[in-house]
Amino acid sequence: MTRSRTTDEVTLALLGAGFVADFYMQALAYVPHQRVVAVYSRTEERAQAFAKKWNIPRATDRLDDLIQLDGVDLYVVGLPTFRHQDVCLRLAEAGRSLLCTKPLGRTAAEARTMLEAVRARGVRHGYLETExxxxxxxxxxxxxxxxxxxxxxxxxxxxxxxxxxxxxxxxxxxxxxxxxxxxxxxxxxxxxxxxxxxxxxxxxxxxxxxxxxxxxxxxxxxxxxxxxxxxxxxxxxxxxxxxxxxxxxxxxxxxxxxxxxxxxxxxxxxxxxxxxxxxxxxxxxxxxxxxxxEEPFTYGYVGHLKHFVDALRTGAPFAETFEDGYVVNxxxxxxxxxxxxxxxxxxxxx
Missing domain, CATH: 3.30.360.10 (Dihydrodipicolinate Reductase; domain 2)
Structure with a gap:
């Protein structure tokens, strides 16, 4: 089950340090009640460079360590599509709430596997569709x-x-x-x-x-x-x-x-x-x-991240979920x- 939260602030871990992750960080500057506490990338050098650019306190290339990190409320998956299934399944198995960028999978079969995993573990899941x-x-x-x-x-x-x-x-x-x-x-x-x-x-x-x-x-x-x-x-x-x-x-x-x-x-x-x-x-x-x-506003990055942060804080349902991602696939x-x-x-x- 999803771990309980103890404060009004939503702590985020960002998985990915590329193009879309930059857009997420630009957008989060306008979203209150949240803080990015860690970033993951496939190389330590890339993770450290991204963390320095955006003043993120923790950077790592060890995904499993970050998944087990205490004090993270929500994981934001901004990785290439071919990594979505593996990473989302690992997050679901660990009982972590997560958001995943589009498309959810390369195929509907991949997306269905992810949807079944989050349902089985009872974790909160959001589909990061900006449009x-x-x-x-x-x-x-x-x-x-x-x-x-x-x-x-x-x-x-x-x-x-x-x-x-x-x-x-x-x-x-x-x-x-x-x-x-x-x-x-x-x-x-x-x-x-x-x-x-x-x-x-x-x-x-x-x-x-x-x-x-x-x-x-x-x-x-x-x-x-x-x-x-x-x-x-x-x-x-x-x-x-x-x-x-x-x-x-x-x-x-x-x-x-x-x-x-x-x-x-x-x-x-x-x-x-x-x-x-x-x-x-x-x-x-x-x-x-x-x-x-203000591209982060115009393209919907601010709007969707604010929605998910606010919904997690208040217990409201997510407007876009893995169900939507699966249907799209x-x-x-x-x-x-x-x-x-x-x-x-x-x-x-x-």
Whole structure:
């Protein structure tokens, strides 16, 4: 069972010291009632460098020691996807509450194994999906729940950039898939969120490799049919040159909501000199640029970490759990089967 807490402050251990871990630390600076007490990385040198950068008191490359460390309330798994199953199973076996970044697994089978483990041990488990906590999409959901556009019948969601910065995400065995999995996990859960998480029935998908020399797809389009005939369209790729592109369309019987998270930033500039960091995966820092202000807020990192910290403090349920991560993996698995068969494929989840 989950260990009991004795203070109002939530103590965190961060597993991972890479790209997403940096975003977590940026976001946690805005989250009250929490403290990061330790960080793990695969090498002591990397762990120590990350701890020094973010003023974390303990750094280690010994995962088992950190799992057994007293005084940790919540473990935040920000490791590559191919390590999720092993690490989450070890945390569950030790009775530790945990959060895991997306996608939960490389496949639905991996995700199901993790879900069964946390259920069996009775630990609290959260799925770190940022998309549903972005301020724009939280506001869009408020409009939906108010009935402003009537019953939602169709959701379209796009995420694109020119490819992962991590070498392991280009390895089919390690990554589990290309943008359909690694980006599409965001879009699938956003679509479920806007439709109030109905059961996904079947999927039709196309994948292609259009630009990169890679055994993975670099482009995908997927249709999802839910109970009651509601639909979602997911469009993802690693062939978009201008940086991260996040757009959504929510259509109801009485209106439509559009969001453009990285295109309509409120800032547009023309720079002849180097502008520095502009936005995630931006290829250029001169010419016409559209910087994103406060990316940890804009992309939902602050929102989702604050939610999980507050929920653990108060005993409230987690809004996103391993159940959600498992369903997302099952939908995407069906997408890959459809891309191979050329037919609609059933979503196999239970």
């Amino acid at each position: 549903v906590f972005t301020p724009a999409l939280v506001r869009a959901k408020e409009l939906v729940d108010r009935g402003a556009i009537g019953e939602v019948v169709m959701v379209k969601s796009r995420e694109a950039h020119f490819g992962s910065h991590s070498p392991y995400n280009w390895d089919p065995e390690l990554a589990g898939g290309g943008p359909l999995l690694l980006l599409g996990s965001h879009n699938v859960e956003f679509s479920r969120f806007m439709l109030d998480k109905p059961r996904a029935v079947e999927v039709f998908a196309w994948t292609g490799t259009l630009v990169h020399q890679t055994p993975l797809e670099d482009t995908a389009v997927m249709l999802i049919r839910f109970d009651g005939g509601k639909m979602a369209q997911v469009e993802v790729n690693w062939i978009t040159r201008h940086g991260l592109d996040l757009r959504n369309e929510i259509t109801g019987r009485e209106g439509t909501i559009y969001t453009d998270i990285t295109g309509a930033t409120g800032i547009r500039a023309f720079a002849l000199r180097d502008a520095g960091y502009v936005l995630e995966k931006a290829p250029a820092t001169t010419g016409w640029i559209q910087p994103v202000a 099952a939908i995407i698995d069906a997408g890959y089967r459809s891309a191979r068969s050329g037919r609609w494929e059933p979503v196999e989840s239970s």
